[in-house]
Every structure is written in C-alpha cells, then in structure tokens.
Amino acid sequence: MIITVLKGTFALFWILDPLGNLPIYISMIKYLEEKEIRKTLNIASLFAFFIFILFLFCGDLIFDYLNFKLEHIMVVGGMLLVLLGVDMMFGPEKEVLDYKNIAIVPLGLPLMSGPGSIATLLLISATSGIDIAIYCMAIAMVLQYFTYMGAKLIIRISGKNTLKIMGYIAALVAASFGVEMISRGLALIR
C-alpha cells in the first residue's frame, strides 16, 4: 500500500509541477509582504484542496448533470493562463498583483489544482480506491506548499533586473502552458 501511495504521490506531484510553475509564482508574489505571501498560499492551498475533494466525491455527479467534461475545464484553464501571460508581460506592474486577486485564480486554480491533476487523482481513485487517492493528494499538497514557501529565498537573493527577466520568462511560460492546455483539451474533445 505504501508503494501505491508513493507512486500516486509522485505522479500527482509531477503533474502539479510546482517547480515548473515557480517562475510564474515568483513574479506574481514578488511585491507582496511576508505575511501576505503566507496568506495567499494558505487561501490558494485551501481552495485547491476543496477543488480536489469536490471532484473526488462529486466528480461524476458534476459531469453528468452539468453536461461538461474535464476537457472543457482544461480549455478554460488554458485560456486563463494565456490571459495571465499577456497581463504579466504588458500589464501595469503592481496593481494586478494584489493578493486577493491572485490567491484563487490563477494560483489556486489552475496552478495548484489543474484539470490534469484532477484527472490523475480520479484515475488513482478509480484504480486503487478513494482512501489511497486522498493520502496521495494530501502528501502532494504538502510537498507543493513547501516548494512554494521556499520560493521566497529565490526572491531574496535575486536583484531587480534578474526578477524582471524572470517575470518576462514567466509570462512566456504562462502563455505557453495555456496554449498547451488548450491544445490538449481540444485534442481530447475532438
């Protein structure tokens, strides 16, 4: 059972990909105070947790009655990320990045709980049972939380220009992730 949990956790962490999301995350929180960062992360994690639980227990219900599938959420999440990328590259630097604005969307969904990770979780739950799925999800969430907490160190050691370049690359990464999600979603729908 431990091996199943470890395997599931690894798959989930791989899909959540907090390391790949770090540039996006860093350029979103670079102007926030320490306290606000913690608050943002807590809200985002709680929201992501809620989303996972919601889909784990009522996923089939939602998909049956509201008549959409995970693929459609994927396309929407991709569009959000593309808009985020445009905003990060051309938007006003500070105003967008109020912590109330970033905690739920885009940090909670689709970065900390995306359609990809929901699909992985549903797969784990279908193959090895819902209890295993919950363990995997909890461990992966904790790992993800600490990865994001550690990102503060990177901000502290990098200079102004480094952060600006990172923000620029992050905008490209966000837009590319968005396009990737849209194209995968559309391929699944087709």
Add this chain to the structure above:
Amino acid sequence: MVVVQYIEFIEVFIPLFIIINPLAIIPNYVDVFRHLPKKEAEKVSNRATLSAFFLLTIFILIGRPFFAVIGISAPSFMIACGLLLLYISMGMLSGDPPITRNVQMDSSSIVPMSIPLLAGPGSIATAIVLEDTYGSLMVFLALALTMLLSKILMDKSELIEKIMGKNGLNAWTRLSALFYAAIAISLITDSIQTIW
C-alpha cells in the same frame, strides 16, 4: 561554397533584423535619453543590446530543453509567442504599443529597452525557428551583427530622427506592425499544423 554561406547569412539576418527592429525603438530611445549626457546614453545602449543578445543566446541554446523539461511542447511555445506578438502588433497599429504603456523608462533598468523591445516574444520565436533550419552558428553571427547595428543606430538616434523625420519613423512603426502581425499569424498557423 562561400557564396552559399553568404546567401544563407543574408537569409538569417534579414528576418532577424526586421523582427528585432531597432528602427522602431528609436522614438522611445530619443524621448527618454535626450537629456542624458552622451556617456550615460551610450551606457544604456550598450547594456540594452548586450543583455538582449545574451537573453536571445540563452533562449537559442537552452530554450527547447528547458521547455521540454517543464512540459511545454515547441509548437505550444511558438503559438504563445505568436499570440503575444499579435497583441503587440495590434497595439502598434492603433498607435498605442502595449510594450511601453505601463512601464517607467529608467536608465538603470533593462526594461523595456532590452526586454521586450529588443528581445521580444517575436524575436525569441524567430531565432528558435531560424536556428532549426540554419544551425546555431549562423543565427549567432546574424544576431551579433543585428545587435551591433542596433547599438550604432541607438547612438546615432538623433541623427536618424532628423533624417527620417517623426512621420517617417511613425510610418515605419506602422509598416513593421503589419509585418509583425503577418509573422505572428504564420507562427500560429505553422504550429497548429504541426500539432493537428
């Protein structure tokens, strides 16, 4: 043999020069750095071109592996660059370029002179596409020449503004916006064809 390489070099250099487009950033440069002493202004142009060169070089060398590691396929990256470039060109066509809309010009910063004016999403995508067909050495040489020319143009910016006139530069900006839009569309459609 030498002639072939010469022609190839031209084929790499012209698209790079058009997309990096140092002529279009001259109005910005003149506006901001007119008041600086000549030495300071040269420092700014040095830093802008050098950092743009390094950023583009890094993207050419490790762009593909980096995006592969974090799970983004090359066509998706190209489409994203195309979308951002399309957004920029639409703004340029209507006379309100999004790149300089919300940033403060600041002589100690590399934004926006270096990124995204010199090394924008379009330049990155074009450099990667050219590297695919012509090899990295050609692209490096063309990039170095482009940046050298950009530096010279930036240093002589007041002279160029006098020669081309405000209206001439404005017309060139609109014309290059049209080129940008077409390049963006070709990036997007080519990549969509690769995916589907």
